[in-house]
Amino acid sequence: MHNSPRAETDTPKKSPREIFNAWFPNNEWALLAVIAVEVFVFGISGENFLTAANGFEIGRLGVELGLLALALTPIIISGGIDLSAGSMMGLSAVVFGALWRDAQLPIPAAIVLTLAAGLAGGALNAVMIARFQLPPLIVTLGSFSLFRGLAEALTRGIENYSGFPPSFLFFGQGYLGGVLPPQLLLLGAAIIGYALLLHRTSIGRAIYAIGFSPEGARFAGIPVARRLALIYMLSGAAASAAAIVYVAHLGQAKADAGTGFELMAITAVVLGGTSIFGGRGTIPGSVLGLIAIVVLQNGLRLSGQPAELAGILTGALLVATILIDRATRRARIRTAAAAGIANGIAGDAEEAEEAGVKNSQVAVLSAVILAAALIVAGSNWLLVRSLRESAAPQGGKRGESSVEKSRPVIAMMPKAKGDPYFISCRQGAEEAARELGVDLLWDGPTDLDPAKQNEVVEAWITRGVDAIAVSVENQAGISTVLRKARERGIGVLTWDADSERDARDFFINQATPQGIGYTLMDEAARILDRRGEFAIITASLSAANQNEWIRHIRARLAAEYPEIKLVAVQPSDGDRDRAFAETQTVLKVHPGVRLVMAIAAPAVPGAAEAVKQSGRSEVKVTGLSLPNMCKPYVHSGVIESFVLWNTVDLGYLTVYAARALVAKELKPGARRLGAGRLGEIAVEGDEVRLGAPFIFNKSNIDRFDF
Amino acid sequence: MNRYRREIAAAAALAALLATVALIAPSFFSPANARDLALNNAPALIVATGMTFVILTGQIDISVGSQFAVASITAGVLAKAGLPMPAVAAAVVICGCAMGAVNGVLVARWRIPSIVATLAMMVVLRDALRWATEGAWVQNLPRNFQWFGLGQTAGGFIIVLAALLIFAASIFLLGRVAAGRAVYAVGASSEAARLAGIDPRRVTFGVFVWMGALTALAAFVNAARFAEVPGNAGVGLELKAIAAVVVGGTAITGGRGTLAGTLAGAALLAVIGPALAFLGVNPYWEKALQGAIILAALLSEIALGRMQRHAQFASR
Structure with missing residues (x-):
């Protein structure tokens, strides 16, 4: 509605078609249709999907993601991107937790300072992007690591702030008037704020202009750097706000808050019709994109479908909505050209020529949508079958006695x-x-x-x-x-x-964490013969269980084995290949290490392979893993023993x-x-x-x- | 010098890091460590090489991590089915080409922005794989799987050699072959390339297929370093590869960049983690420092540009 030059030339009387186009300039109607289909399918297959309570629950789930998506919309319209939003959430969460617990600030003060920290983080991106004109993708790729890394470093991965006062938790977990999650109000306010900023102010117009052509915008007298700086700083603040909502929702603040949220948010924005090349997109579109994703996830869960389907369907949706957009845009331009106003949309015409969607392609597009539908249908058929199976044993009894309950x-x-x-x-x-x-x-x-x-x-x-x-x-x-x-x-x-x-x-x-920690340490002491150096390969640095075990391992070590030394704790992120590389490094940095203790299931074979390839037969591996994964290494003697229970x-x-x-x-x-x-x-x-x-x-x- | 400012910035960051390590922990420079670093990062270098082509064309591919996982599992399953290793390699590369071709059709034929198309591929492939395998590993592989059955030394040599050969061939391709020059032409200006008789769509399609093939090959040589194939490989590989390419000076808008820069970028990112461990830096700081070094490399480029402008001004 705002990026089409036609808006200015409109006569007072608009045809229904024009009104339709004004409301859905980027074919957001396709998303409405998608959401309608989702609601229909899940209304049938999902239990208690179509209830008001679930509607609000879906809203609650979408708030954090929604805040990020809103902040990303103007950034993407300006032709940029912000990959650091999810990491900023992690950093903000721990900053907020530290301010509240360690600095003993009251909650409102902590919130204000956290938002300021978000602004500062956004400002870092803004300076690099707006002032130094570095590509947003690379800059935010760097701050993506930097922010998350700072969050981990500040908390040593271990700190988990919890025990927030109930009045604060109410904001994330309670219900206003018994039904309305309070954070939905914040999201609503943010939607209105961003919609006004983008669609009703000159700043918003400037952002579209920058997205079309930064050079052109500069010649038109738009302060490009300042406008860009504004939206990146707002993005940092929005990520902080999302982090505070997240903390109130979960009741804890930890360095891993918001992992992977940036890609989900980008998906929502792009699904909502915003062009990744900039210059095109709307806030209502992003909101619809967000709803489509959140409803899909919630609906799949309520109908007992595997969560993996959500990713597959989201991917199909992304492709399909863009193709629909292409096809209808072309049709619209054709009609527009016929009406003799082609000059007004020269910019689009070029794009249309490039797009060149043909009937054959529309056919393929239909096939994609059909395939997606088939996946849903197929899995629903599976669901129906499984329901039948479960119903079968009871047979006709169901109707006869209401006491006879269905299978638990x-x-x-x-x-x-x-x-x-x-x-x-x-x-x-x-x-x-x-x-x-x-x-x-x-x-x-x-x-x-x-x-x-x-x-x-x-x-x-x-x-x-x-x-x-x-x-x-x-x-x-x-x-x-x-x-x-x-x-x-x-x-x-x-x-x-x-x-x-x-x-x-x-x-x-x-087993208790203490039992696991003590058993691991005792086993390590036995292998080491009560003296020497060992190193630990853990999961991620913020993994709660592993950190708890390490605490007990250290306690046991201090109390019982004075001649054993723990020289390094390295992360593996639960990835076999990373555990392999980290073990290699540990063995070289600390040549005195005689034992590697890997305490994540995939890390043990990784560490064992590294020891095996190093050819150092005096080094042994122990830890916590699964028998099948470790069998070859146990038989070859690299893994002396490992601890677990019968899972x-x-x-x-x-x-x-x-x-x-x-x-x-x-x-x-x-x-x-x-x-x-x-x-x-x-x-x-x-x-x-x-x-x-x-x-x-x-x-x-x-x-x-x- | 102006042309290669970014490459120089990346190389300078790498040199500064290595110099620090040389002063504080000289044991870093051991043949064993060099060998391990080369072997561990050979697959990432292969992927970054492919990514250089994609970014030079003005596109991006964030589905390589998922492609890597699919190719790894494919390699494991086929080897377990009893196929000889060369046949496994061929099949895996074909599988990679197919995945790349899907990206290629989406981007080149249907004009879907590459970041969106490959984002869709990324989640679809990863979730489909999770759905199919439920995270299970491929275990009990035949003896000839690890190191292609050649033993650690020979196998490792072959892997590093393969990475270097692909890298050298890519340099030749980009610099000396018409198809490679077309990559630059399309990236610099798709319209100008079309007027010069190049079909940008064909070039874009080809680049994505090439990316898929290289990713699959990387997955194959990576899998061959181990005796088992995990179900969830390659998480975050796309960011690693993109970071290596852009830190190495390739313009994200396409048309400008060199493979030498990518090598410097990949080496810088590969060395940071182990170097910090040798320096005795607490691992909790590793990720933060990694981000800071990327940003520092970007800023140093600006500083270099400033110095140059001053120099030009003075000489006038």
Whole structure:
């Protein structure tokens, strides 16, 4: 509406078509159609999808992402990009936490200073981009590392600020008038603010002009550098605001806040019709793009579809919306040319010539959309089939007796779906689900985003499952949402890693962090013969569990083994290849190291391969990993031993406990729990114990297959 | 000097870093360390080489990390199925070409901005792979998989040699072959290139196919360094490759840049992490310093430009 020169030449009376075009200059209607289809499909397949409560829940999930997307819209319209927004969130979160807890500032003061820090970070980008005219992509690629790195360095990755006052947490977790999440008001205000800035002020016009042609804008008397500086600084402040919302939402501030948000936000903006080349785009478009993405994620979860589908469909959508835009734009230009006003849109005509979308291409486009639809349809068919299967055993009984309940649904969440450790847990969980005749929902984060676990639990609450079992990544963060689940009468278990005690009914405990830390250290001491140097290869520097283990390893080391020295702790980000390279470096920097302790499952084979290739047979590897991954190295002697528990049994036991919890067999005061092939398992207080950590070595490893 | 300002800035940053290391931790310069660094970064160099072509054309490819993961798993699965290693290599490269061709069609034929098209490819490929494998590793590979069955020394030599050969061939291609010159021409001005008789669409398409092939090859040689293939390889590889190229002075708008610069950029990024470890810098600072060094390299370029302008002014 604002980037088409036709707007100025409009006669007072507009035809419906022109009004339509004015409202949707970049074919945002396509997104409305997409959202309508999503709502329709998920309304049928998702449980409790079409409820007001879920609508607000979707809104809550979109606030942080929305703030970033809003800030990115003018930047992309100006022809730039800001990759540092997600990292700025991480930095702002820890700055906010430190100001509140360590500097003991009141919350409002901390908020103001955090926003100032965001402005300062944005100013750094602004100076480099606007003043020195460096390419935004490279500058923000650099600050992307810089901001996240500062956040990690300031907190040593360990610091996790939590325990914020309830009045602050209400902003992220509460409901105004019982329904409205408070942070939605902030997003609403930001939308209005950005829409006014971009579409109703001369600054906004200037940004479009810069996006079309920075040179031309300068000749037209626009202060290009100042306008650019403004939007990059605003982006920093918006990222800080998003970080504060995020902290209030999760109840914790940690260096990994907002990981990967920048790409999601860019996706939303581009989906909303903003041209990545600049000069074209609208705030309403970005909001629609945001809604399309958030609804898709939420809907897939509520209909029990794998989260991976969200990425696949988002990708297809991105391509499809742009192609639709191309095709209709061409048609529109043709009509415009016929009407003899082609001169007014010369700029577009050139683009249209380039685009050259033909009928054959529209056909291919239709095929893409059809393929995407088929994926949805196919998976829905699978869903229907699985529902039929689950309904089959009850047969006609359903109608006869209302007492006969349908199969209980047990929802179980790993810390990360792709992690081999959790894949083996899933084996056991599915085995138990088959034996007990319950429906198992297995879903969790596919990436490192710590907010994902909360989102999945929220979706399960909305869906209405019978029991939730979570392997907790962020204790402070998830406890609030687990309490909410308990209030709704859902049985809550934690397994593998615990939440706060009052947030769950029972904890399926395979080992305490202390037990793991002590066992690892004792095993290391045995291999080292109580003297010498060793190094630790951890997961990421901000991984909560690993940091807890390292704390206990250090404690044990200080108390028991004065002649052993820990010389280095290096990160591997849970990546085998990175663990390999880090181990190589450690061995060279500290030639005295006789033992490498890798405490993330993929890091152990990585470290073992590095030791093997170094040819130094006196160096050994130990740690925490899975038998199948390590078998070759255990047999060849590089890995002397490693520590773990039977992860398959852990998954198995968790499902048995969840079933007992639903059936009210497992309740406070219970002493024993019958767990199928595992026999009777002792219950101590509110913990179900799997058993002590197990040490795998050459003599026993072949008995295990997971 | 003006032409290669950015390349010089990257090389200067690298030299400054190496000089610091030489003063404080000379043990960094050992043959073993050089060999390990070369081997660990050979795959990244291959990807960065391909990325140089893409960025020179004025495009970008952020799907290489996902392509890398898909190619790694493909290599593992095929080798496990019993294919001989040369056949595996050929199949993996074809798979890479196919993924690159999809990008190429989206960008060159359908005119979807490359950052959007490859963003879509990035999430689609990664999530499809996660969906298919559920993160499982390819294990129990045949003996001839690791090091192509040739042993560590010979295998490692072949990998580094392959990377260098590809790099040298790419220099030749860009500098001396019409198809390579066309890359510069299209990147500098697509319209002028068209008027000069070059088909920009064909060049763009070809560049993405080349990128896919090189990514797949990198994944293949990387996988061959190990005895197992993890399910989630190459996360963040795209940023690493793009950073190496742009720090090495290639203009993100296309048409300007050299592979020598990419080599300097890749070397700088490859050395930062280990160098900091040798310097005894706490690993918690590593990421922050990495970002700071990228920004410093950018700023040094401006400083170089200033000095030059002053020099010109004085000589007038």
